[in-house]
Amino acid sequence: MIEIRGLSQSYQKKEILHEVNLHIGQGELCALVGRNGAGKSTLIHSILGLLPYKNGEILIKGISNRKEGWKSALAYLPEKFHLYPHLTGEENFHFFASLEQEVNQQRMEESLRLVDLWEHRGQRVAGYSKGMLQRLGLAMMLYYRSDILILDEPTSGLDPVGRKEVLSVIKRLKGKTILFSSHHIDEIIQICSHVAFLEEGRLQKYSLAEFLQVYSW
Numbered sequence: 001m002i003e004i005r006g007l008s009q010s011y012q013k014k015e016i017l018h019e020v021n022l023h024i025g026q027g028e029l030c031a032l033v034g035r036n037g038a039g040k041s042t043l044i045h046s047i048l049g050l051l052p053y054k055n056g057e058i059l060i061k062g063i064s065n066r067k068e069g070w071k072s073a074l075a076y077l078p079e080k081f082h083l084y085p086h087l088t089g090e091e092n093f094h095f096f097a098s099l100e101q102e103v104n105q106q107r108m109e110e111s112l113r114l115v116d117l118w119e120h121r122g123q124r125v126a127g128y129s130k131g132m133l134q135r136l137g138l139a140m141m142l143y144y145r146s147d148i149l150i151l152d153e154p155t156s157g158l159d160p161v162g163r164k165e166v167l168s169v170i171k172r173l174k175g176k177t178i179l180f181s182s183h184h185i186d187e188i189i190q191i192c193s194h195v196a197f198l199e200e201g202r203l204q205k206y207s208l209a210e211f212l213q214v215y216s217w
């Protein structure tokens with residue numbers, strides 16, 4: 001579903017990614033792990049087509065991300081995103097979904113129910129907890145029904161309850177192919193099947209069991 005071949009990426013003359021290869025198959029939930037500054041966001045932005053690259057190739061469901069048509073398979077939840085605090089959860093959802101097309105009410109309801117926010121849809125998001133805001137972002141992403149999801153540190157800055165709720169939503173997304181960047185080994189153990197580990201520009205993919213063994217967690 002996601003195939004990266006020989007991707008190198010640099011800022012000015014500093015190489016951040018060196019000939020990175022990665023294959024993430026259908027239904028895999030793969031954690032993207034590495035120290036601060038290892039290049040996780042750089043890799044994600046390259047996959048999303050936000051950062052141009054000279055060397056390598058990135059294919060999404062077999063289609064190069066430099067060609068038209070690749071975006072429909074992929075949805076992205078950034079680490080930080082903006083919502084309008086004076087609007088309710090439902091109004092925010094409606095506003096953003098309507099930017100591209102007429103809003104499908106049934107799909108909006110399904111998405112809000114999936115993240116357990118349907119009952120809170122009439123509440124202003126200024127009163128939402130951080131975990132609820134993150135789940136609203138997840139719902140907006142799920143609305144598009146993409147097969148491949150990229151989540152950039154979706155539990156960053158959440159309290160234990162907020163984290164548990166966000167992880168519980170991600171666990172429900174069976175069948176989706178997910179790349180999920182995280183600094184929390186406990187949540188990786190809970191939900192991921194594979195780990196892509198970035199170190200000094202090189203990326204190595206492991207099954208979860210292999211990763212735990214190699215790094216003696």
Ligand SMILES: Nc1ncnc2c1ncn2[C@@H]1O[C@H](COP(=O)(O)OP(=O)(O)OP(=O)(O)O)[C@@H](O)[C@H]1O
Pocket residue numbers: 011012016034035036037038039040041042043
């Ligand atoms: N636009 C840029 N110009 C120059 N250097 C950059 C730019 N963006 C990132 N860098 C540098 O590239 C390296 C990788 O950054 P990146 O944000 O991809 O790492 P990361 O693994 O996502 O880090 P974190 O875990 O802290 O979010 C860092 O040394 C960073 O300072």
